[in-house]
Amino acid sequence: MKQILIASTSTVHNSGYLEYLLEALKIHFKNIDTVLFIPYARPGGISHQDYTEIVQTAFSKINKVVKGLHEFDDPKDAIESAQAIFTGGGNTFVLVNQLYKNDLISKLKTSIESGTPYLGTSAGSNICGLSIGTSNDMPIVYPPSFNALGVVPFNINPHYLDPDSESTHMGETRETRIKEFHKFNSQPVIGLREGSCLKVKGSKIVLIGSLKARIFEKNKQPYEIETGADLSYLN
Amino acid sequence: MKQILIASTSTVHNSGYLEYLLEALKIHFKNIDTVLFIPYARPGGISHQDYTEIVQTAFSKINKVVKGLHEFDDPKDAIESAQAIFTGGGNTFVLVNQLYKNDLISKLKTSIESGTPYLGTSAGSNICGLSIGTSNDMPIVYPPSFNALGVVPFNINPHYLDPDSESTHMGETRETRIKEFHKFNSQPVIGLREGSCLKVKGSKIVLIGSLKARIFEKNKQPYEIETGADLSYLN
Numbered sequence: 001m002k003q004i005l006i007a008s009t010s011t012v013h014n015s016g017y018l019e020y021l022l023e024a025l026k027i028h029f030k031n032i033d034t035v036l037f038i039p040y041a042r043p044g045g046i047s048h049q050d051y052t053e054i055v056q057t058a059f060s061k062i063n064k065v066v067k068g069l070h071e072f073d074d075p076k077d078a079i080e081s082a083q084a085i086f087t088g089g090g091n092t093f094v095l096v097n098q099l100y101k102n103d104l105i106s107k108l109k110t111s112i113e114s115g116t117p118y119l120g121t122s123a124g125s126n127i128c129g130l131s132i133g134t135s136n137d138m139p140i141v142y143p144p145s146f147n148a149l150g151v152v153p154f155n156i157n158p159h160y161l162d163p164d165s166e167s168t169h170m171g172e173t174r175e176t177r178i179k180e181f182h183k184f185n186s187q188p189v190i191g192l193r194e195g196s197c198l199k200v201k202g203s204k205i206v207l208i209g210s211l212k213a214r215i216f217e218k219n220k221q222p223y224e225i226e227t228g229a230d231l232s233y234l235n
Numbered sequence: 236m237k238q239i240l241i242a243s244t245s246t247v248h249n250s251g252y253l254e255y256l257l258e259a260l261k262i263h264f265k266n267i268d269t270v271l272f273i274p275y276a277r278p279g280g281i282s283h284q285d286y287t288e289i290v291q292t293a294f295s296k297i298n299k300v301v302k303g304l305h306e307f308d309d310p311k312d313a314i315e316s317a318q319a320i321f322t323g324g325g326n327t328f329v330l331v332n333q334l335y336k337n338d339l340i341s342k343l344k345t346s347i348e349s350g351t352p353y354l355g356t357s358a359g360s361n362i363c364g365l366s367i368g369t370s371n372d373m374p375i376v377y378p379p380s381f382n383a384l385g386v387v388p389f390n391i392n393p394h395y396l397d398p399d400s401e402s403t404h405m406g407e408t409r410e411t412r413i414k415e416f417h418k419f420n421s422q423p424v425i426g427l428r429e430g431s432c433l434k435v436k437g438s439k440i441v442l443i444g445s446l447k448a449r450i451f452e453k454n455k456q457p458y459e460i461e462t463g464a465d466l467s468y469l470n
Contacts, residue, residue: 044415045418134375135373135374136373138412138415145377184375
């Protein structure tokens, strides 16, 4: 049974790395000693090792050991034998590119679908969707494909931002961009605000956190869903 | 001799489409009757025809006829025989994808390098750089490559935004993103603020408009350049 936590962000304002999630992670990673960390998204271009150490510091607070995927000779084998997996944020293009390079996409999908508890934040959440076509990131590397894991039947837009009516900037709002996405793609998109998560248990997908989420379906007006809502109707 | 105008945006706050550029365009497109418009970036997913009509309305004010590239049976031929070319903004991925689909990248590059006056705004400016790797757009379609025209020896970041110290949002600033780009790429990046343009005449590249631009070179602190500065030292 799938057990996935898809978080908009790793860090909310005025709080430490992963801090707001720790209570939820105690439950999500209950009975697990060691979490396999996928550091490929390299926020700010930091090394896999440095990133893994940051994650270890956070997970120590809930008594978990963290192993970075880069520490293994055979990353496929590491994913297959992982007790639990966490993919951190950073740049989604860099993340996906490295997953393809190491031929890990289908291995990771299989592992998550067969029930290995998974946590994603930001880019690590983005890849749970059907494609990375609703990423907010800068396309700093060219990956072999935009197709992602598809462990949920829609796309994620993490760090979802409401339009700022005060802005004089002529760039598009997030809503405009997602509507544009639907001129070329048909899957629904979940705009996940910072602090919000999707909790997937088997076929059930529930919004958690204190905020609403914004749902974009092709040829429909975008609408809000309340925390606690079941999203399994979307596909 | 190259004659290129690379504008950060088509539209500044409280002004009509292309309005702030019209005086400069009178000079840039002097002695030209007809401008070939490349409508491929499709802002908001609008049709090529609708987009071309918007552009025609603006160019009528300086007595230019606009022909949309989609109106021609042979787009390669249309580019080759164009008196002048304008590529409008929208989504950079959609634009580049369509240019590759129609096998127009090298044709357009040749045309610009051989002296056909060119105007780009936003996505149409982005493609003047070496790659679209510093686009701000959402990757709503997967193009065959991120390589762009390379008619200037660096990358463009249009709609450049300074960090907002008031923001509580945990997404990366533009500066952070461009620094991240330099972990994986070596070309300089010009952060062009809204209202700014680069004017290319042969090998000379000058910043025009009232604002400074921000220059990012790999392994250097980013720095500002004044309007009027010559950027031809960058490569």
